[in-house]
Amino acid sequence: MSIQQIPVAEFCEHAMDALRTVEKNHVLVELVRDGHIIAYLSPAAQQGGNTGTLADWMGSGAGTVTFVPGYDPDEPAFAPEEWEEFSHANED
Numbered sequence: 001m002s003i004q005q006i007p008v009a010e011f012c013e014h015a016m017d018a019l020r021t022v023e024k025n026h027v028l029v030e031l032v033r034d035g036h037i038i039a040y041l042s043p044a045a046q047q048g049g050n051t052g053t054l055a056d057w058m059g060s061g062a063g064t065v066t067f068v069p070g071y072d073p074d075e076p077a078f079a080p081e082e083w084e085e086f087s088h089a090n091e092d
Contacts, residue, residue, distance in 0.1 A: 005030045
């Protein structure tokens with residue numbers, strides 16, 4: 001997918017043209033103001049397949065994480081006594 005930068009003022013004048021470009025050519029548009037990217041305009045994800053767009057990539061790893069047996073990700077990383085130890089470490 002190609003990337004195109006458009007100043008915000010130009011985008012406001014030619015929004016329909018920019019939207020058509022994104023839709024037809026699968027272009028990622030970066031909206032720029034004062035040399036800084038302030039927003040992205042990307043093609044929407046398509047039903048039933050990967051179109052290679054940013055929208056398809058979002059959430060692509062959902063459901064792929066596994067943990068070692070016996071590990072509970074909902075348990076605290078430290079025991080309550082250890083938290084006390086950490087809170088006084090910066091007082092020395």
